[in-house]
Amino acid sequence: MEGHEFSIPSTPPLLPPLNPNPPYLFTPSLPSSSLPPPLESQILPDIDWATLFSGQSGVGGENGPMMESSCVMAENRGEEEKGYKENKRKSSRVKKASRPRFAFQTRSADDILDDGYRWRKYGQKAVKNSTYPRSYYRCTHHTCNVKKQVQRLSKDTSIVVTTYEGIHNHPCEKLMETLTPLLKQMQFLARF
DNA sequence: CGTTTTTGACCTGCGC
DNA sequence: GCGCAGGTCAAAAACG
Numbered sequence: 291m292e293g294h295e296f297s298i299p300s301t302p303p304l305l306p307p308l309n310p311n312p313p314y315l316f317t318p319s320l321p322s323s324s325l326p327p328p329l330e331s332q333i334l335p336d337i338d339w340a341t342l343f344s345g346q347s348g349v350g351g352e353n354g355p356m357m358e359s360s361c362v363m364a365e366n367r368g369e370e371e372k373g374y375k376e377n378k379r380k381s382s383r384v385k386k387a388s389r390p391r392f393a394f395q396t397r398s399a400d401d402i403l404d405d406g407y408r409w410r411k412y413g414q415k416a417v418k419n420s421t422y423p424r425s426y427y428r429c430t431h432h433t434c435n436v437k438k439q440v441q442r443l444s445k446d447t448s449i450v451v452t453t454y455e456g457i458h459n460h461p462c463e464k465l466m467e468t469l470t471p472l473l474k475q476m477q478f479l480a481r482f
Numbered sequence: 483c484g485t486t487t488t489t490g491a492c493c494t495g496c497g498c
Numbered sequence: 499g500c501g502c503a504g505g506t507c508a509a510a511a512a513c514g
Contacts, residue, residue, distance in 0.1 A: 410485085410486060410487085411486070411487055411488080412487090412505095412506070412507075412508095413488095413489085413505070413506055413507080414487090414488075414489075415503090415504065415505070415506095417503080417504075418502090418503065418504090424504085424505095426505070426506075430485090430486090439505095
């Protein structure tokens with residue numbers, strides 16, 4: 291999950307990395323036209339990018355290829371948020387309101403990029419017309435039900451498509467780790 | 483021993 | 499209604 295060069299299209303407002311030495315380059319750029327959109331996508335105007343990307347100054351990759359990546363834009367898949375009815379299963383997922391979704395592509399040897407949040411894998415599925423399986427992850431924070439899907443393109447095996455669904459309702463742990471000592475220092479200095 | 487991953491089964495939506 | 503594809507659950511295994 292480390293060693294990504296990370297670039298986001300200029301469509302959303304961008305956040306510069308807070309970490310002075312990020313493990314990947316954060317270079318805002320337009321998405322490469324050579325990269326096909328991973329999904330039938332449309333621009334999502336009101337994504338909370340500050341929240342979604344607040345973890346990007348995260349952690350470290352000491353290894354892994356530093357390569358180009360590009361973000362492809364969003365999909366908001368409206369009404370249908372699939373949910374099981376409660377049958378024998380204890381799951382009682384109800385139909386939720388539409389959640390923001392967006393996907394981007396990362397050129398990396400690692401399937402999982404470190405976005406600063408903690409994820410737990412809850413499923414993996416072979417998808418049609420794709421050599422590689424799709425992996426399903428959920429944010430491990432108790433109150434947060436953000437999900438993401440990760441799939442490597444069979445067309446170009448160096449590209450990983452990551453699709454996020456939902457918005458984190460909690461601060462990024464790694465971001466807080468980075469900021470907390472700074473904040474403490476600032477509070478200390480502010481007393482003089 | 484707690485947490486995460488693996489994996490087969492199950493559920494839903496959709497097209498025919 | 500049926501079959502397929504995608505998404506999720508949950509028990510067991512693996513891991514740290």
